[in-house]
Amino acid sequence: MLLINQAVRLQVDNVLVQYHIFDVNEPLMVTFPPSCQVMSQEQVDAKKQAWSFQFFTKKKMNVISFNHIGSTKNYFDSTLFAVFVKGLACDLIRFPKRIGYGSSLGGYATAFHADNLRLDKALLLMPVSTYWQPSAPWDPKLIEHFKSQQRDMSHIDASECKTPLTIIYDPLYVPDTKHKQRFVNCVASYRIPGVGHRIARALLDIGSLKETILEFRSGEIDSERFYKQARSRRSLSYFFRSLDEKHVGKISTKRLAIIYLHKFYRYKQQSIELDKIKNRLQESVCKRLDYVCCLAHGKGVLALRNAAAGSALVFC
Incomplete structure (x- = not known):
């Protein structure tokens, strides 16, 4: 009961x-x-x-x-x-x-x-x-x-x-x-x-x-x-993710084109976000190295700053 x-x-x-x-x-x-x-x-x-x-x-x-x-x-x-x-x-x-x-x-x-x-x-x-x-x-x-x-x-x-x-x-x-x-x-x-x-x-x-x-x-x-x-x-982030791989029946050329267009658009969006992150990291590194330069004098330190900034860009 x-x-x-x-x-x-x-x-x-x-x-x-x-x-x-x-x-x-x-x-x-x-x-x-x-x-x-x-x-x-x-x-x-x-x-x-x-x-x-x-x-x-x-x-x-x-x-x-x-x-x-x-x-x-x-x-x-x-x-x-x-x-x-x-x-x-x-x-x-x-x-x-x-x-x-x-x-x-x-x-x-x-x-x-x-x-x-x-x-x-x-x-x-x-x-x-x-x-x-x-x-x-x-x-x-x-x-x-x-x-x-x-x-x-x-x-x-x-x-x-x-x-x-x-x-x-x-x-x-x-x-x-x-x-x-x-x-x-x-x-x-x-x-x-x-x-x-x-x-x-x-x-x-x-x-x-x-x-x-x-x-x-x-x-x-x-x-x-x-x-x-x-x-x-x-x-939604997962929409169009695998439509070209798992579908019912024969996929049309038009549908396939739409799928890849959206995939490319999402990839481009993600790339833009990665660029923003890269730029912020580079700016952060440069600010910290500028602070070091303020504490020290001489071309050696400035050269170190420039080299570090360049390597930071490659790393990102």
Whole structure:
């Protein structure tokens, strides 16, 4: 039985479960994190907060957050956790809406457990559909996972999820596009081309992440607002970084020209910044040597000053 009006932490096998229920008449968010948010047992014991837990609790929104412990190879697939999820589902029926939210590995885990949790819908950012590499040979991320797997995981596949899914992904990034295509019940999708497997980071950097999550919680994502904000992705440092290497289908000459134009422009910007740094260092060296010259007299010192200034320019 879920406790009301208090923050609760418990550990189920290798998963941290953290929840806070403010009002059972309001929607409940159920969240799973990306692999980079894995916790060590020491962090769990030190009361580190589960991924996304604070975001929702600060807004007084009902939330249950699951966080993997110990390894990025933790796929939320332990038998004990599966039993816990099925039991938890009975407590979740009382909420008017049960909404899933996950990113990358978290998208996989959300979809994998969505049906057992009886979720009404789920928002997935660049979700992985399976970690069984033979089922997704086009995803290089899975190679290392496959090498370390000590059991057959072919049956642990999130793509068959029956819960309605909304997916945000980069259509130009081959692995994420093919994962998205495997989900049989993707009812809506939003695209952010050119950012690769960085959807959550890109949404955060362009100031769209919070609005997107809250809109989805209350209903549907405002597509006009979403795509208007998505235009600013062109200002991100990692935009266009690898579009000429990882793309879907044949890349056009026009698109390739635009990519290299932006790469050149960013390189030029970086070169300008390096020139500024070089000039400041040179000015700093000259000022210090001028001070030395004021303390001493003679051509020997002046010659030393000139030589040092010249070598400083070469060094920079």
